[in-house]
Amino acid sequence: MVSKGHFVLHSRAVPPLTAGDYVLEGDQRIDDGASGSYPTEPYRGHVRIRSPRYRMPPEQILSTFPPANAEGAFDSRLPQVVLKRRTLPWERAADPADRKVPWLALVVIAEGEGTLSGEVPVAECVTPGVTLAGRADVPTGVYLSVPKTVVTKVFPTKEDLELLAHVREVDIHDTELALGDDDGFLAVVMANRLPQFDRVACKPVRYLACLVNLEGQLDVLPPPTPPLDHFFPTDLVFNFDAEVAMATADLDHVIMGSGEVPGIPSGPNGVINPVGASGGAAPETIGAARASAPKSTASARATDDWRTGPAAIEALAASASSADAGEVVRAAMGDRFRASMAAFVAEKMFRFPVLAHWSFTSTGAGSFELLMQDIDVGMLGTVAGRPSGKPFPECFEPSAGKGPPEDPPARPAAELAETGHVGLPHVTRRGESLRAWYRGPFVPQLTRREVPEAGGRLPLAHVSDQLRELVPDGREDLGRACAFEIGRLLALSQPSVVAALLRWRGEQFGAARARRFGDIALGKVSMADFALNERNVAELGAMINRAVVTEAARKPQPLLGNSRPLVDSGRSIDVVRGDIEAIIARGFDMEMERVSAAIKTGDFSVLEALEVPVVAGDDLDDASLRSLSLGLDAVLGHLAGEAMPAREGPGPGPVGASRSGSAPPADRGGAELDRLLRAAAARVRKEMDR
Helix, strand or coil: CCCCCCEEEECCCCCCCCCEEEEEEECCEEECCCCCEEECCCEEEEEEECCCCCCCCHHHEEEEECCCCCEECCCCCCCEEEECCCCHHHCCCCCCCCCCCCCEEEEEEECCCCEECCCEEHHHCCCCCCCCCCCCCCCEEEEEEEEHHHHHHHCCCHHHHHHHEEEEEECCCCHHHHCCCCCCEEEEEECCCCCCCECCCCECEEEEEEEEECCCCHHHCCCCCCCCCCCCCCCCCCCHHHHHHHHHCCHHHHHCCCCCCCCCCECHHHCECCHHHHCCCCHHHHHHHHHHCCCCHHHHHHHHCCCHHHHHHHHHHHHCCCCCHHHHHHHHHCHHHCCCCCCCCCCCEEEEEEEEEEEEEECCCCCHHHHHHCCCCCCCCCCCCCCCCCCCCCCCCCCCCCCCCCCCCCCCCCCECCCCCEEEEEECCCCCEEEEEECCCCCCCCCCCCCCCCCCCCCCCCCHHHHCEECCCCCEECHHHHHHHHHHHHHHCCHHHHHHHHHHHHHHHHHHHHHHHHHHHHCCCCHHHCCCCHHHHHCHHHHHHHHHHHHHHHCHHHHHCCCCCCCCCCCCCCCCCCCHHHHHHHHHCCCHHHHHHHHHHCCCHHHHCCCCCCCCHHHCCHHHHHHHHHHHHHHHHHHHHHHCCCCCCCCCCCCCCCCCCCCCCCCCCHHHHHHHHHHHHHHHHHHHHC
């Protein structure tokens, strides 16, 4: 049993069968004990095991890190996505010979390293020449297009895939780790790349995380590399700006040594040394080149407007309808990765289906640990400056002579009170910017305690606004209101508390409804005839019940609705034709005159004196039995023909094979069968009349 705050890691959860279509075949032999065993009809059933292939259902994604559209320092943790179904990364076979290899991989690319497509048919979501056999879960999808250099430097190796996916077992009551899962087993797919802050240009970098399908393209992944004991965060993976500049420049002059491509460093004798091809240029050269290179439109927008990107996406999410918000936000997060690279890159481009994607920005503002170490630690009433005095971690400066970035603007002077209150900026519900007082639970002196009321109960607050206090200087004291809101959120984070609140609400609503009915019924009773003493108060509930029943009996239609008849009349069955008197007389072998007289007068006692002929079983000869059997078959066929209307076209009739073993022809219609049955019935009547 996993306790709260802990989890157990499992390497994998491989299902017995992969996704696809299967045929189940089976047979069975039945032994009756006397004549031996005999086989039954073989069973053949079709089974389809479903699993997403080109698009991940939204309900299967429990969480992502970094969060979608987030900004911060994410260089200390690998990005990851948590999936609800534990077997999902192994439900398809990327390598049929080794089921331990997952078919999903989380790839993180920066701007300029790849292209995210729009909605295209699923056949175009893989590299040309690659075909994925089997059914597709959706007709259209999106794909990630990356050059060979990015695949080699960013994508995981085949050996790494097993280490980047695992199953996490948690306690379902742990809301932080379970994330709303129903069985406590989660599948986690991790990336192999740490997002970095651009320390060359000292600017944030936007990344795109893509959950890609690797089916049929395991051979594209890079080979295993020896372990490295060093890491250069300033190294570039791919320089799309350099590729664009090379594609648009006059390369004849550049290659011959008589010209240069702006922004691209040249090797010995003026030979071009593109960063995207070799990646071996020194960080100083890369930084100088990027500082002087003309930016393309997409790159300039990504550099200059990175701060407005998250705000714009949040505005889209707020303005879009609830049904379209998810699609609109996903499209906006991938907007900066739409620039096509195929026309400018000379390398081979590979396509991978993308089941889910989201974007985030690495701002380099420091991890949580760094921020906590850099926080002011002075006592209450003192103002301490930042130790480093820089908004980001140390940036690599390519040019000498540039000093550190300027210190952030000084904060306003601390506003403190002897009671422990701190003055903080506050925005009211009307949007006004004011200052308010706040005090935490730790105070430097004794405070006034709440005194219970006469009944021994403390005053109860229903909302945080009830605890706002206006102090003598005209400001609001928000300390107790903040404590109320924090406590409310902590309580609502427990599912048991939410369930109890819903149950209480339902019970109280039912009680209030019953009281309302009682008030209505009590209004019909004359209070002059009913003195509310102790005995009558105990009988008040029974009196109200009687009043409600009486009112419902007096006005059943408005209170109970329209009543239905006890018996619904069925449809008339017109199967008996002819004179009813003759049919009864012939059927019971009675005299016609007596039957007619009984029906006309309603006195059926005259029929009781008649003797009904009875033929014993031993007195029936073979001819009589054959005639009786034939007559019964004819009557049955006649009734079936009357009940079933004639049909046009070939098809079997309503009656099966006769006693002689001859089945009605399959190519005769209902009308023909009806004619044959009527003719047989006529012949039977003639024989019986003899």
